[in-house]
Every structure is written in structure tokens, then in C-alpha cells.
Amino acid sequence: MEAGRATAPRNRLAVAGARSTTEAMLRNQPRGDVIRNAVFAGLLLLAVAIALAGLLALVIQAFAKGSSALSLNLITNPPSTAFPEKAGYRPAIIGSLQLIAGVMLFVVPVGIGAALYLEEYADSSRWWNRLIEVNIQNLAAVPSIIYGILGLAFIVRGPLDLGFILAAGSLTLALLVLPMVIIASREALRAVPDSIRQGSLALGATQWQTIRTQVLPASIPGIATGVILAVSRALGETAPLLLVGATVFVTFDPTPFGTDGYSAMPVQIFNYALRPQEEFQALAAAGILVMLVVLLAMNSFAIWLRNRYEQRW
Template sequence: MSIAATTARETVQIASAGRSRDRNPASMVFLGALWFSLFFGVMVLVVLITDTAIDGAGRFDANLLTRYDSTLVPERTGFRAGILGTIWLMMFTALMAVPLGIAAAVYLEEFADSQKWYNRFIEVNLQNLAAVPAIVYGLLAVAVLAIVGINTRGVMLGGAIALALLILPVIIITTREAVRAVPEEIRQGSYALGATTWQTTWRQVLPSAVPGIATGTILGLSRAIGEAAPLVMLGLYSSVRFDPEGLMSAITALPIQIYGLSSNSQEAYREAASAAIIVLLVMVLGLNGLAIFIRNKFQRSW
């Protein structure tokens, strides 16, 4: 028998053995459990969303988006103030967290000396901060406002600070991963042409890491848009009947209004809260869709 025939025969035997090991009863049971867990989780989510949409179906009208909270006519209550407040909060949160998060990530990944104790201390704490409960960031924002002498409760500045602190570790970690994924050959080629570390980072590394940075940033904002615990600690109002006017303006947010109305005894308010949940879900899915679009649009293969 020739060497080639022997090798082919051994290859077939190894492949057959691998397939048989993959299909033994234990692995098939485990695979079935994984698929059942996935199916169960998705079905529970679909049932919850469907049930919420049915409960709020009677309130999918223009009043839901254009009117303020109403105590006189519950059937016409709206979430204009909450929707606008949420949009403003996301804008100021992004202005505070995104530049700082990207700058910190670039410094830690491209310029910091990993052998220094303080850089290692920062890296360890970044991993821990990403798992801190959201309400803790609300307490931290209250402390920051007290330090700078702002004692007014329920203002946009406090909410933006809390949400910026909440998503800052996420932005830093995802940006570092995006920067780390850029091939080292790009950096070496830039250095070989005489570019400095800053020029290489600004002109080569960051443009190449845009898909990962944008995706991580938008997903961080998607998490912040649905948070209510930090905003409750800051005393954001559940009922506001005017549009936001600035950083020191009293505001409400959609999660706060949903929280307030869902526990109300009147059926009309609970129906409005169910409709507002779907509106908030659409906003979150819109941000996630934007993240997927940016990732696919600017993604590069090395």
C-alpha cells in the first residue's frame, strides 16, 4: 500500500472518530440543553414584548409622543417631556463620556507603560468598575454635584454625570479592544516612514479602529438610555410639563416616567406605561441597529 493511500486512510479514520466523539450521548444532551436554553430565553423575551405591546396598543397615538403628563385626563397622558429629556441626556452623556473614554483608552493602550504600578492599578479598577451596580454611580454623581456646590435636585447635569460615569468603563474597555485589534504591521510601517507615536495613533490606528469604537460607544449609550436607578438617586421628576432648556433645567426621563406610571392604580396610566415601554424599546433597538450599520460600513478585513 502506498504512503499516500495509508495517509488518506488514517485521515478518514481520524475524521470518523472525531465525528463519533462529537455525536456521543453526553455531547448531544449538552447541545440540546444549549439550544433549549437559547430558545427558552428568546421565547420569554418575545412573549414579554408581545404582552406589553398588547397592553399598550390602545395608546399608540400622537398624544403619546406630543403631549405632557396629564393628571386630569389619564387617557390622554403623554411622554413628550420624558422622550425629549432622554434625548438631551444621551447627548450630554455622550459629550462627557465619549471623548474622555476614547482618550483614556488610547493612552492606556498606546502610550502607558504597563510596568508602572499606577497603570496596572488603573487597568484592574477599570475591569471592576464595569461590574459596579448602576445605583452606585447615582450616589457618586450626587457627591460630585455636592462638591461643586450644586444642591438642586433633578437637573440634567446630574443625570448626565451619572450616566457618563456609568458607561465610561464600557467605552474604555471596548475602545482598547478595538485599538488592540489593529495589526501591529500598520504601526511598524508608519514608524518605518518616520512617523511619531502620536502621528501613527492619530492617522493610522484610530481610523482603523473606528468600527469597534463606534459600536462600543453606541452600545454603552444603549445601556444608559434604559437606566432608571441612577436617575432616581438624583431625584429626577416623574412628572414634568415643559421641554428641557439646558444643563441646569429640571427634567424627567422615559424610564423614570415608566417607573412612576406602572405602579399607578389607574388602568389608563398603566396602559400608557406599556406603550412607553415599547417606545423606549424602539429607541434602544434603533441605537443597536446604528451600531451594527457602522460596524458593517467601516469594518476592514486584515
């Protein structure tokens, strides 16, 4: 190209060509892509809708059936077969509260202890530590009825031989949710960066001082969240309790070591729901509402706790 003038038309041609190429690139995507995008988004939305519909149906159905039975009697009165209009959940509520208190007493020290060992002390390059880890993951997936059988064989009878008492039920539920607590606590411990541990150790703190004063305080919100979620799971469990002696019909307030029997909310709901009379059906539905409210409150508290106190690094 010697002279600019001579090459001008050719330049113009090149500019036009480049422009049209750019235009083509910016134009709408092919029709097939648009449809595929829309279909996929629709399917995902459908999945969310199905998940929500189940919960919504449960709440609506329970409310429609149980609203007539909603009254303070539900909480203050014991169950009764003769007077369904006066019957309530008092022994079951007290039993459930004692059960989850026992679960917490057991699960907090043991669960956190196991998590601390696995995260802070165990050398994960050793095969036995990896085996323990895998097994804890597996334990969390074992069906609850199997824990019921375990509780019956080892806690109610067998080595511990506690008999059909509330404490035995508590211990069984604690074993059931223990893996959940361990897994959640490990997550919380793992979220504490190593730089904090090293900073503490470099100041001449021992490993235990480091854990007690740095690692544990920083991970307590996460651990507490895990414990609450685990306890709310224990609160809703029915199957293992039936095996370890939660009697379905108790009219007195249970005690932890009383041998006369005890009950729990889900067990009592099950009992009412089995009866054909309309009034008992309404009572069962009202009981479901009470439990849903309690569970939602517990889970919301767990979420709030996590958002409010979680340490951001």
C-alpha cells in the same frame, strides 16, 4: 516466505482480518454516546429558548397591554394625571435626548482619551498601569445605583454642587458608562496591527501623527460601536437618575441647566406603571414599546456600523 503461492492463503486470511477491523472501526458509535450527544444538544437549545422567551414575553405583554395607547399623542403630549387618554411622554423624551447628548459629549473625548493612553502610551509592565486596567474592568461591573449615590454626593452636591439639574444627571450617566466606552475603545485600538504603527513610525512620523492618521481612523468603527452601545445603556438607566433629581412628573420641556426639574423615559414609565388605573398601565406598556424600538434601532445601527466599516486586516 520463499514462494508467493505457498503464502497466498495466509495473505488472504490477513486481508480478511484487516478488513473486519476497519469495518468495526467504522460502525456506529456506542449507544450511550449517541444519547449523551442528544441530551447535551437539547440542553443547549433549552438555554437559548429560555433567553429568547424572556424577551418575547416582554414584547408580547407590552404590545397586548399598550397597543391601545399607541398613538402620536405618546410623543407629542406631556403627561397628565387628569386625562390619561391624552397623556404622553414629550418631556421625558426630550429629557432623555438631552441626557444622552450630554453623555456623548463627555464620554467620547474622555473615553477615547483614556483608551488611547492605556493602549498606546502606558507601559503595561508597570504595576500602576496594570492596577488602572483592572480597576476599569471592575468599574464596569459596579451597580448603577452606586453611581447614583456618587452623582448625588459629588455632582449634585459636594464639590461640583450643580444642583438637581439635567446636566448633573447626564454627567452621572456618563460616569456610569465611561468604563464601557474605554473597554470597547481599547479593543478597537488593539485590533489595529502593530505593523501599521511600525510602518508609520519608520517613515519618520511621530507617535501622535501615527495615532491621529493611522490608528484612530482605522479604529473609529469599533469605537463608534462601543459608544452607541454605551449610550443605549445610559438611555435605559433609571436608578441613578432617581437619585440625582429626575423628577417623575414633569409637564414642561426640560432644559439642560433648568432648576425646575427634568424627566427621562424610563423614569416616566416607572411613574405611569405605579398608578393603579388601567389607562396608565396601558401608557406604561406603550412607553416600553417606544423604548424597545429605540434601543433595538440603536443596537442594530451599531451592529451595521461594525459590519460595514470594520477594517479587516
